Amino acid sequence: MATIYREGKRNATRGASGVHGLPLEFSRTFRTGPRPMPSTFQAAVLRTAGSPRPYARSRPLSIETVTVPAPCAGEALVQIKAASLCHSDLSVVNGDRRWPLPIVPGHEASGVVAEVGPGVESVAPGDRVALIFLTQCGLCVRCVEGQPHLCERGTQANREGRLITGGPHLRSGDALIHHHMGLSAFAEYALVSEKSLVKIPQDLGFIEASLFGCAVMCGAGSALYSAAIRPGESVAVFGLGGVGLAAVLGARSAGATRIIAVDSNPNKRSLALALGATDFVSGDGAAASVRALVPQGVDAALEVSGSVEAFEQALDCTRRGGRTVSTSLPEASRAFHFPLSRLVAEARTIRGSYIGSCVPSRDIPTFIGLYRQGRLPVDKLVSSTIRLEKINEAMDALADASVVRQVIAF
Ligand SMILES: [Zn+2]
Ligand SMILES: [Zn+2]
Structure with missing residues (x-):
């Protein structure tokens, strides 16, 4: 019901607020962001798993125009700056791991908060963030006992291809598109729970920052x-x-x-x-x-x-x-x-x-500190940077195990 209400409200006010059709309470936070929030953007959509290789020919991932509603309470819209390809993304494409389809994959990324929903306090527009692929709700027994890598609410939401706040919220035309691990980072923007984000230093490069989440x-x-x-x-x-x-x-x-x-x-x-x-x-x-x-x-x-x-x-x-x-x-x-x-x-x-038995909000800053001391040179894991349009070719290279980390730069 929350989804229907929000989208209805958003549509009802489209064009009325004068700021990209956003309701006034959202446009206030939006105006402080680094750039206008688009209601539409480009994303890599997977509709069928298990397509034959080479993917450069079968092209299982299509670059499509998708839409998201404005962030609700507890949500943030993140402008993705870098998203890297992990074997777990390949397992979505080749069908080794079953996910609800259609879906926008991508679970290892960095970006800038573009807009936040009401009540969001942990991040603000303009913050640089690393994205984490299991939302740490902070409320379930596993989170409370210090094992957010086993968060029960985050795990259930991931299985259902939605956010812990609801959804799925992505759309291509009239069709719903599922979220991958609460992120769907092979896209120019991602609508996520604020609890999927960890703030990173403002001067940390986006390419290397994208690697910390996975x-x-x-x-x-x-x-x-x-x-x-x-x-x-x-x-x-x-x-x-x-x-x-x-x-x-x-x-x-x-x-x-x-x-x-x-x-x-x-x-x-x-x-x-x-x-x-x-x-x-x-x-x-x-x-x-x-x-x-x-x-x-x-x-x-x-x-x-x-x-x-x-x-x-x-x-x-x-x-x-x-x-x-x-x-x-x-x-x-x-x-x-x-x-x-x-x-x-x-x-x-x-x-x-x-997730390495990690506590992301503790360990991402820790690992960034080690990186900056030269004790964890994660930048050496980057094989190449690519454009989103080359994602099928990049999946071939990943399947061939001929690369370490290919990072999509936006
Ligand atoms: Zn991964
Ligand atoms: Zn939890």
Whole structure:
């Protein structure tokens, strides 16, 4: 009902306020923003998952003109400045992860607050922000006990392709378009909950800032929090995409003295070593190669590749009493096998890591501080910047694993 009321009200006043048809209470906040709020903008819309490759030919993402209503209470309109492509976006496109369609993907971004709804206090027009893909409602039991990466309200809203404040609010013509993870950042603007935003320094570049919401939190967080790596430990990281390389950075920041980077692509070697890996392993039998370097097995193995086989290799090269952590989200039916008796007799820990077990409002500023000290050089994860119109070609490059982070610059 809230949606119908707001849009009806907005339509009823279109043209009446003299400021882009916005009701007066919205136009007041709008006028202080960095530029006029458009009611329409360009966005990459996915209508069918699982299109054949190459995507450059099948073009599953179409650039369309979409509309959003003015922000309601608790909402903000963000002008997206940079949005990076993550493997989770590819899983939306290839159908490995099921989302309500049609949808505008994109869950790793930075931007500027253009307009806020009534009562919004945490951000104001003109603020630079990083966007986070699981809204931290601050009210549910998980949020209250300090685990907002498991926010129940945010998770439910994400599954339904809406915001925690309602929706879906995106439209293309008369058709509703779903929000991806409360953000839908492959677009010039995003209507989000204020609780999906973390303010960032005004002088931080948008390109690198876009990486903190997913790659940095999921990668560095998995090393620092989920695996709780301690100084002097040995670590193996399987899968050197943006999240995996951020895990290498996190392991180095935590004081690990042996960091073995593992990837099937030998071309990842030089970047992995430049970011702090002490060794690089490629090819078949990665677990045996890791054990050749650390015979008793590593203290912690992080699997960041999206592959069940790689996770089993990670288990194989973890020492007795060690921790094996996965950030992977492969197709939902994929399962791993491990003897229960070994889990117990070897006192192992197997842990899933979502958003790196981070508290975004605490950890994004922390990671930005480490970045500025040169201890978390996340800017080195950027392979290229592209235009929104090249998103299908960029999805091909992502599927080929030939890039780390491609960032759409707006
Ligand atoms: Zn991601
Ligand atoms: Zn919550």
